[in-house]
Amino acid sequence: MIDIWKQIEKMQFSPIYLLYGIESYLINETKQKLVKNVLTDEEMDFNLANYDLEETSIEVALEDAETFPFMGEKRLIFLHNAFFLTSEKGKQRVEHNLSKLEEYIQNPPPYTILVIIAPYEKLDERKKITKQLKKHASILEAKKLNEIDLKKWVLQKVAENEVHIDDDAVDLLITLAGTNLMMLSAEIDKLSLFVGVSNSIKGETVENLTSRSxxxxxxxxxxxxxxxxxxxxxxxxxxxxxxxxxxxxxxxxxxxxxxxxxxxxxxxxxxxxxxxxxxxxxxxxxxxxxxxxxxxxxxxxxxxxxxxxxxxxxxxxxxxxxxxxxxxxxxxxxxxxxx
Incomplete structure (x- = not known):
């Protein structure tokens, strides 16, 4: 997860991303990083598109992905709810010609970044399309973070705000605010504003300012x-x-x-x-x-x-x-x- 974010921030983009898992905050944060780093504000109206695969066929979305960008160098296409990557039943409202996606994966256009989003706990590893994506796409598994990854995530969020945090303050913050990433993010922003740029968040500050879940x-x-x-x-x-x-x-x-x-x-x-x-x-x-x-x-x-x-x-x-x-x-x- 952290490696993919670092690559995005260095403008090192993959032609295809697969974001899957039930931690929606991580998926949304990855989307925001892609939008911020791939497109300028002026390019968004022309080169950013979102498709719900429960409502729109994959052929329509891929036709857009194969269209040259207008007034920019890249197109950014998000494909939401890729239910065909799971074994879940009963959600299919449209027919998808997955052979088109298989062809696209083998030869993606250099001017498009395609982001496939599957907000499900598990993918069906038996499916050919899943295997191909795992082989060719950059993958982010948006699962609940373990203790080590949660601390890394806190440190990165703090660094993005251009402040520092003491080691004991990291542990205390997680203990007091809980493990919900949205709540933690809000607390980090509040603490960062309080201490100011280039200063440190200390345990005492966390104790006094953090809202308890x-x-x-x-x-x-x-x-x-x-x-x-x-x-x-x-x-x-x-x-x-x-x-x-x-x-x-x-x-x-x-x-x-x-x-x-x-x-x-x-x-x-x-x-x-x-x-x-x-x-x-x-x-x-x-x-x-x-x-x-x-x-x-x-x-x-x-x-x-x-x-x-x-x-x-x-x-x-x-x-x-x-x-x-x-x-x-x-x-x-x-x-x-x-x-």
Missing amino acids: LEQNIFSLVDKVVHRKISEALRIYYDLLKQNEEPIKILSILANQFRLLYQTKELQRRGYGQQQMATYLKVHPFRIKLAAGQAKLFSEEELKRIMLLCADSDYQMKTSGMNKIMIIEMLLFKLSKSA
Whole structure:
């Protein structure tokens, strides 16, 4: 991913790109880098085109790709929703003559950059067209970033803003803001503006200025419960209420966090590694790392008992008519005694 971006920024373009995966932010960021570096503002009206392959046949799009650019040196063509690269069924609204695309891949015109976008988790590797693209195209797999790649991405975003960030500040930023790239990007822009060009983002600045995600606030709440700091846990809870978070939503995420601790602990017992657990549970590896740290502070029996307490509170919210805010207050007191 980083290598493709560096090549684009150095104006080293491939005739064909394949962008696939479910991390839409990475796909959109790659598109923006291509537009910025391939075309001038004046050329965009004439040499930039977007096609939805669920609505338009590949033949029409390729005819445009084979047309000489007007008032410029390059054409940039985006082909969205290339569902024919997957094994998914039921999305085909138009017929595609894929032999035309196969011919294009073998001999792409030098004046066009063709970007094929498949926003799906997996491609069908058995298909001939998939094999050809994997062989001839520059490929970006837009998957959820692991911890190492996430840190690299943060460092690159910070560098693009012409500022620096301390190593400990990178870890703290990810811990506080979470792993959603759009939220992280917004936080990086805010921190960069605060410190100014050529200055450094330090841990203290991250601590004071970073907006916590709801999940991170729940993580912090659990941490306070674990260490029997009930007054601090309640303060986080009341802050969430001031932010108009619904008690039932807070309870749901709280229960999910304890469920994740239990699942992580059980999978660790079975010998799973961090990446294996992330894949199995379908959560970000960084969340698994944080959960593993908290799970060490509980026995399996304690976590089972806590999940039952959460389930009982959920039942009370939906059936008893009790004050929902008070139900969670009572739950937090019970949890602090169980921890």
